[in-house]
Amino acid sequence: MSILEADRAASIPERLYAVLLRLCPSEFRHEYGYALHQILRDRLRDEKPASAGERAMFWASAFSDLIRTVALERLEQMVTTTNLVRYSGPLAIVGGALWAGGMTFMAIAMDGLDSVVPILLIAAVAFASCLIAIAVQGGYATPKLGFTGALFGGLASIIFLGGLFTAAWWLFALGLYALIVGSALTGLGMLSLQQVSRRSSGALIVASAMLVMMNDTNLQAWLAVPFGFAWIAVGYVLSTRSNDSMMLAP
Amino acid sequence: MNRSPTDLLPLSPAVMHILLALAAGERHGYAIMREVDELSAGAMRLAAGTLYRSIKKMLEDGLIETSDERPDPELDDERRRYYRLTPFGLQVLSAEAQRLGRLVDAAQRRTNQPVFTAKLGDVS
Numbered sequence: 001m002s003i004l005e006a007d008r009a010a011s012i013p014e015r016l017y018a019v020l021l022r023l024c025p026s027e028f029r030h031e032y033g034y035a036l037h038q039i040l041r042d043r044l045r046d047e048k049p050a051s052a053g054e055r056a057m058f059w060a061s062a063f064s065d066l067i068r069t070v071a072l073e074r075l076e077q078m079v080t081t082t083n084l085v086r087y088s089g090p091l092a093i094v095g096g097a098l099w100a101g102g103m104t105f106m107a108i109a110m111d112g113l114d115s116v117v118p119i120l121l122i123a124a125v126a127f128a129s130c131l132i133a134i135a136v137q138g139g140y141a142t143p144k145l146g147f148t149g150a151l152f153g154g155l156a157s158i159i160f161l162g163g164l165f166t167a168a169w170w171l172f173a174l175g176l177y178a179l180i181v182g183s184a185l186t187g188l189g190m191l192s193l194q195q196v197s198r199r200s201s202g203a204l205i206v207a208s209a210m211l212v213m214m215n216d217t218n219l220q221a222w223l224a225v226p227f228g229f230a231w232i233a234v235g236y237v238l239s240t241r242s243n244d245s246m247m248l249a250p
Numbered sequence: 251m252n253r254s255p256t257d258l259l260p261l262s263p264a265v266m267h268i269l270l271a272l273a274a275g276e277r278h279g280y281a282i283m284r285e286v287d288e289l290s291a292g293a294m295r296l297a298a299g300t301l302y303r304s305i306k307k308m309l310e311d312g313l314i315e316t317s318d319e320r321p322d323p324e325l326d327d328e329r330r331r332y333y334r335l336t337p338f339g340l341q342v343l344s345a346e347a348q349r350l351g352r353l354v355d356a357a358q359r360r361t362n363q364p365v366f367t368a369k370l371g372d373v374s
Contacts, residue, residue: 031306035331038279038280038330039279062298065298065300066298069298069299069302072299072303073303
């Protein structure tokens with residue numbers, strides 16, 4: 001059967017699959033779009049899903065795989081085109097410096113978190129960008145812990161931001177704790193890689209643990225400051241190493 | 251940048267299986283999927299998207315390359331792309347196999363019995 005004939009004979013789900021393929025970034029679609037569609041045809045030919053249940057299972061797996069591929073490729077493209085990977089180090093340093101400065105001010109003034117919200121807002125954007133860049137960068141050395149932590153921390157920073165914007169303190173607290181867990185997991189992931197300085201990875205883990213014990217109304221406010229310095233250390237390492245050495249995800 | 255094969259370890263299961271499938275000779279994407287299915291006795295089913303995202307990364311890292319030799323268009327779709335291992339890819343596969351071998355040895359020593367025998371015993 002020629003390709004033209006095959007196109008004419010395509011079922012509705014197969015045509016929908018072809019339409020959804022167009023959502024892939026153009027470079028990926030150009031390189032692998034035909035191959036993805038061809039594999040679908042090969043599987044249809046070999047597996048011959050006959051019953052309604054078999055067809056439903058077949059198309060559910062095909063579409064879920066395609067949607068996942070589109071999402072990951074788009075995310076990767078976004079990070080690459082915005083040069084997030086390249087700027088992940090400076091972002092971490094800026095975020096860390098703002099965080100450390102803001103929290104030091106809060107600890108001295110004893111005014112609570114309210115007084116430093118705008119600074120934390122910018123720091124959270126920097127952390128989120130850096131964590132997402134780390135998560136998306138990819139590679140083969142696969143401490144999944146690091147990948148999960150980075151992605152989790154990046155998303156958590158967004159929740160944290162949502163809390164700040166909406167003044168929903170439960171959301172803010174949820175995001176903050178998720179950011180702490182994400183940062184600690186990222187630190188553990190970097191530690192297990194052994195390609196990134198142990199000191200900066202360890203500092204991020206310890207500082208994340210200290211942040212859990214922070215209280216913004218008394219002397220315990222100082223416990224939030226090292227988190228900023230740990231991010232500065234991580235940012236320094238990211239800035240001075242090649243992109244290849246930060247491989248946390250498959 | 252010169253990389254040592256061990257720099258890329260540990261490999262993800264998808265990459266390990268693709269390298270293993272290509273160690274037997276060059277193949278196109280769907281043939282790789284079927285080979286992986288056979289090699290793992292159905293335990294590892296590569297999705298098409300995962301396969302090509304892995305292939306993209308492996309090409310970038312020099313583990314595999316596209317083959318210039320085209321099959322006879324009468325026998326196969328000439329638009330299919332064939333892939334094969336590079337010498338570096340073979341080194342990485344070998345290094346990962348050695349790493350996994352050491353891990354299995356360690357597991358056998360710790361459990362005081364061959365890992366695979368223990369697994370078979372559990373099933374029966």
